[in-house]
Amino acid sequence: MKGVRILCMALLGFLMVTSCSENQDFDQLDNLEITPDYETSVFYVKAQESLINRVAGLSFFTQDFNFDAFEEPFFTTRVLSGVLTYELENTTSKPIEIRLEFLDEGENILDTEVFRMDAAPTAVLSRDVAYGTTGKSLDIIKATSEIRLTAINLGDNSSESDLPDPSVVLRSRAKFTLELQ
């Protein structure tokens, strides 16, 4: 009986004391990469042909828009790369030029995107603009504080398209890769 006690106690003691772990490397945590891709719409602008016809001169619309999204510290300190995708649709009877200028806080122009479209009927113009290692400098995005949108009528001020609700529509979305760790 004494032997049983000793054996059981020894077994328990052995399990408690010698229980151990294979070699673990917790430093691996430093190599864990968290680089998600986030996507959302950025801006949508619509200018009706009736409005264009009412404005004399080439430029029928010029506006500076505050755009702080890219300036948020959470974004600027983590963004690795990104793509801005534009879609321009022109259902008016006029050729159109759209000019997008990215401005910093001092209203200095950092970058410009120019779109030209013939009068309707035309296909939708789609353009991807990459930023980061394979595209334009990310500093443009990080420093952008305002976007200046200029729309130019390269046609007349009287014709009207037969298409329903003739207008110039600019759609855009952004897809960015962030480095969270």
Place this chain on the structure above:
Amino acid sequence: MRLTRCLFIIPMLFTLGAIAQNKSILYDFNEIPQSLSVNPGVETDFKWFAGVPLLSGVSGYGGSNGISVHDIFANDGVDINVKFRERALNTLTPKDEFSSTIQLEYLSGGFRGENPNLFYSFGGYLEFDNITYWPQDYASLIFDGNADQLGRRFDLGDLKTRGSLINVLHFGVNKRIDRNLTIGGRGKIYSGIVDYSSTSNNGHLSNIEGQNNRIATNLSADLLLRTSGLQDLDDASDSDTFTNEVISRALFGGDLGLGIDFGFTYHLTERTTITGSLLDVGFIYHSSDPKSYSLKGNTTVEGIQINVLENFASLNRDFWQDLVDDIEAEVPFETDTKSYVSFRPTKMYASIRNDFGEPVGKEGQQSCDCTAGSSGCELRTKYRNSFGGQLYIINRSRGPQMALTGFYTRRIGNILAFKGTYTVDKFSYTNVGLGMNLQAGPVNFYIMADNLLSYNNIAATNYASFQFGLNIISWGRN
């Protein structure tokens, strides 16, 4: 070096997150006074007992049913990004949990009253428990983002976590009704030090095709995080009064609550016994330092939208700020300091036991089926062997969790007793536990641990649990 690693791994398991501990080995281990803590209606034959302060009952548990430390941190040459994706992101579900409990008994005692059928017990312990379910869609958003996933609804209800640090003072009565039935009850006063819970979240985040722009981002949120005590402790930490604040909150200076435990033992036959207990039927009213954070509302965003004709008169306004303001108005993030009530995770134990073999201490001479005990009346004979089954159920935020245990108890004289268990639950199908109770004169020492088969590589286990304690026991005999 190996021991050092163990000492590192075990605390890490506990900090992974976790739940109230299933004390399957301690349950119905009548030789140990702390078995009263899991069944106030256990049969006792002590005249009195006194736990050694801070050493009478120490227990801890850490569990994660879906993944282990070894799965991620094994030094196996595999890229941690591959391991994390294969073993966590692509595998875990919102039903998988990370849970832990640590309990430290600092006061424990009991004595038999003038009526020998009554046994009173009292004590106090600190308890930290935490459970966090794997927030699957939050993890997807953090690691993969929402790009190129039109139509996918990220479930914001995946966030479920709760935890608390409390001090519990208790007083219980154990009454032997007759030779077959013993019942017990215990009242508890909870003094909450810290509490946090976020368990009733709902909503989703999704990208769908927009009406005007290419993408419409929908946010429907009903999120709530409740905390109590965190602000006070944070302030105390800044002013170097952290310890005083913890002690103050532990001794009724924090949140207060009440709870009760019940239990019974009933002999169906001479050698067949059923037991049951219901623990922590109670609540805590958090009023001392409550702070709640909520995000509630619905919004759809397609970016800055300018219809030149419609907005012609207000084109100079700040469209970006208006967009931000609209979102904040539709889905406001609010804080308040309203008191709230939290319910303790109620546990239930049940067991059936069959005794066999020779009576303990009779050297095989069973002249009657009773022994003289300190209660002054006949007590049930203890047999050398017992086997049976136990059921454990705990109420959790994603529904009850259950564990089934088969056990075998072997008593070697009045000095030594062992209890082996095999438990099946969501953490493991190979959970073998072993407990030992040593009675050296008046000194009682017990130690027990679960999931022993995993101890050769504890980092790979999904569950680790231990209990030990030291008591002084008197039976009122010379």
